[in-house]
Amino acid sequence: MSDQIQNLTDATFDEVIGSADKPVVVDFWADWCGPCKQIAPILEEFATEQSERFTIAKLDVDANVAIATKYAVMSIPTLLIFKDGQVVGRLVGAKPKGAMLSEITAVL
Amino acid sequence: MTHTQVLIIGSGPAGLTAAIYAARAQLAPIVIEGEPSSTTDQPGGQLMLTTDIENFPGFPEGITGPELMGNMRAQAERFGADLRVTKVQKLDLSRRPFTAWLTDDIEPSITADSVIVATGARSLMLNVPGEERLFSKGISVCATCDGFFFRGQDIAVVGGGDSALEEATFLTRFANTVTLIHRRDSLRASKIMQERALANPKIQFAWNSQVKEVHGEEKVSGVEVVDTVTGETRMIDVTGVFIAIGHVPNTTVVDGQVDLHENNYVATGPGTYTSIEGVFAAGDIQDHHYRQAITSAGSGCMAAIDAERWLESQS
Secondary structure, three states: OOOOOEEEOOOOHHHHHHHOOOOEEEEEEOOOOHHHHHHHHHHHHHHHHOOOOOEEEEEEOOOOHHHHHHOOOOOOOEEEEEEOOEEEEEEEOOOOHHHHHHHHHHHO | OEEEEEEEEOOOHHHHHHHHHHHHOOOOOEEEOOOOOOOOOOOOHHHHHOOEEOOOOOOOOOEEHHHHHHHHHHHHHHOOOEEEOOOEEEEEOOOOOEEEEEOOOOOOOEEEEEEEEOOOEEEOOOOOOOHHHHEOOOEEOOHHHHHHHHOOOEEEEEOOOHHHHHHHHHHOOOOOEEEEEOOOOOOOOOHHHHHHHHOOOOEEEEOOEEEEEEEOOOOOOEEEEEEOOOOOEEEEOOOEEEEOOOEEEOOOOOOOOOOEOOOOOEOOOOOOEOOOOOEEEOHHHOOOOOOOHHHHHHHHHHHHHHHHHHHHHHO
């Protein structure tokens, strides 16, 4: 995985999201989820191509149930977009790269 | 504009097996894999939404769907198939070479001497009130993606075939109970799947029940069903609904061009020949009967061999 993608946990989530100076797109994923694997390379590309606009972080829902529950994630992959510590957007399900980017940038 | 001898559309077992064979025959196929999606057709096909595959020969301990498809993809790539994560939005089969428009193309960007259509099938939805509103808020078509979030809850699976029973059995790992809602009084699933489900104490059955509406505002709170015998309606209190009622073939790109059966599956024969010379079809788009990973892979192999011999006959 790219160095530019941070792995969040229940313990680190609030601090990282709260102190981010750019919007953060958090990918809620798990190892057993096929569609999550499909979008993983797209998120890697965003991490480099879009680094000026937003950062990418990942949260493994299997190991971090508390944060997944707090944000009512019931389907993965789910991308939550945080701006100034607040959720400003939610994308559910795997989608083509262009569609994901326009949905993300629409809420930035 | 890129020209190829063989354009393969789809990247499930049929498309990737066709790619392996066509690549090994030095035909340098281009494979249009599809675009990521959790609900419709997608790279890797329907197996990307499954867990353990226990009936694919050669894997005595079973293998997961995404792993199997990853392996097939790597094998196709190893022999030089050109795999692209994009979608065919339009296909012109009226003259040769055939032309294809990919996502975002204004002009066609690929021409092909032959085409293997292997776009598969996708899940049917219920088309009842509440379904659209509550999709991904308790309604799902992917038990392996979303089952985890229903730990300790009472949930339902709609359907009566192999995939419904497989999902129900899988979901008992997480759920408190799984109610199988089926509109008939018997299952059409295979014997082994039926026995497994009937013996599972967490699985209950709602026979002769047709879903009328899914209830809930922010989340699913229940499913309203009609008894197909008595006509009475009743509520089943569940917080999750997994839909596995069958499939429709993904025929959009060939619609109105190749002959289809009455049920909309692509008509093939002899072998994988369609009604248009030089166009072949493999996998679930032309198979409403067997619909297995192995039969799909087998027909992909047939399509590659048919295409190879047809190309030879043209030169």
